[in-house]
Amino acid sequence: MGLENVIAEALPEVLTTRLDSLINWARKSSLWPATFGLACCAIEMMNATSSRNDLARFGSEVFRASPRQADVMIVSGRVSRKMAPVLRRIYDQMPEPKWVISMGACATSGGVFDNYAIVQGVDKIVPVDVYIPGCPPRPEMLIHAVMMLQEKVMKESVRDRRDVPEAEAREAVVPGTLPITDGSTARQNTLPESRPYTIASRHERRRSS
Amino acid sequence: MSTDQPIENSEAAAPSPVVAALQNEHPEWVSDVIAAFGEITVVVPREHLIAACEFLKTSPDTQFNFLSDICGADRGVEEEPRFEVNYHLFSTTKHHRLRVKVVLNEEDTHVQSVTGLWKTANWHERETYDLFGVIFDGHPDLRRILLPDDWQGYALRKDFPLRGYEPYSLK
Numbered sequence: 258m259g260l261e262n263v264i265a266e267a268l269p270e271v272l273t274t275r276l277d278s279l280i281n282w283a284r285k286s287s288l289w290p291a292t293f294g295l296a297c298c299a300i301e302m303m304n305a306t307s308s309r310n311d312l313a314r315f316g317s318e319v320f321r322a323s324p325r326q327a328d329v330m331i332v333s334g335r336v337s338r339k340m341a342p343v344l345r346r347i348y349d350q351m352p353e354p355k356w357v358i359s360m361g362a363c364a365t366s367g368g369v370f371d372n373y374a375i376v377q378g379v380d381k382i383v384p385v386d387v388y389i390p391g392c393p394p395r396p397e398m399l400i401h402a403v404m405m406l407q408e409k410v411m412k413e414s415v416r417d418r419r420d421v422p423e424a425e426a427r428e429a430v431v432p433g434t435l436p437i438t439d440g441s442t443a444r445q446n447t448l449p450e451s452r453p454y455t456i457a458s459r460h461e462r463r464r465s466s
Numbered sequence: 467m468s469t470d471q472p473i474e475n476s477e478a479a480a481p482s483p484v485v486a487a488l489q490n491e492h493p494e495w496v497s498d499v500i501a502a503f504g505e506i507t508v509v510v511p512r513e514h515l516i517a518a519c520e521f522l523k524t525s526p527d528t529q530f531n532f533l534s535d536i537c538g539a540d541r542g543v544e545e546e547p548r549f550e551v552n553y554h555l556f557s558t559t560k561h562h563r564l565r566v567k568v569v570l571n572e573e574d575t576h577v578q579s580v581t582g583l584w585k586t587a588n589w590h591e592r593e594t595y596d597l598f599g600v601i602f603d604g605h606p607d608l609r610r611i612l613l614p615d616d617w618q619g620y621a622l623r624k625d626f627p628l629r630g631y632e633p634y635s636l637k
Contacts, residue, residue, distance in 0.1 A: 339614045373627070373630025374630075
């Protein structure tokens, strides 16, 4: 005696569903990635769209050079300290809904580059939805990640995805990275506490926080 | 390594005409000559760098009209002098090369900029400043070029910690 029956009698060509399911289905079926190739992982990312692997089967092959037209950012490669504010800025310019795939060991954890120049994991800067291990991961693994992301998208609700005000997005920048603005912090003369980074100091910080 | 280029560590073997011209012009400009692996290095006192470089660029015997690279080096924390700056010169007309070396003490890492002679020195000197902290006097725009603007310290110095300093490590 549900609504479906009533509608089915009145309009036989109408289907009913949850709004979330419909919208999520539309979203997951065309995830447009923003190109963010940073290192060798980018070669595998390009290969994933090639005829052999054909990411287009999953609706995710339209790589956009503009973040305004992109849904998912595939961070493929190591993120240097200087690239970090740029990456955050690109992420902020993407409209909601947006997702992030961290591709490869370097983007996920810094990989073998445990040094001053490389951000130890892109999740210090942007929220990451799917991590891919590997150095570099094969295109199949990227396709698998896209499929995992599609599963995740299907579980979301429209209410969860709203554009944050710009001011809030700017605040979200991790301390220690350059803010996205005019470089005014570079002119500040406040020297942060400086001591060599060691394993011990990392544990200290974890205990204190 | 090819056999026609024997390893020579003394200046006795085949003195270079470039070095001879430099010494003839002004003996004080050359404090040491190192010939090794078929390459000639001239150590020039810091105060004579500009004059020597100008001679090397303009003299018809040398004609070093191309500065291919500038690189810094940190010999080690306990070494004295600690830093050196190497200028790699090349002549596109005479097809010969020369390395000019300036050594610097840790307390006084100043050296005159050669941007007035070779415009390409601009970014090379910025890079050397960025990574070694060598100050190039007279440089038009001595800013960091590779590392972020708010970086602390000089990353290629031997006493710089590999993982950087705490606020920047982003752990």
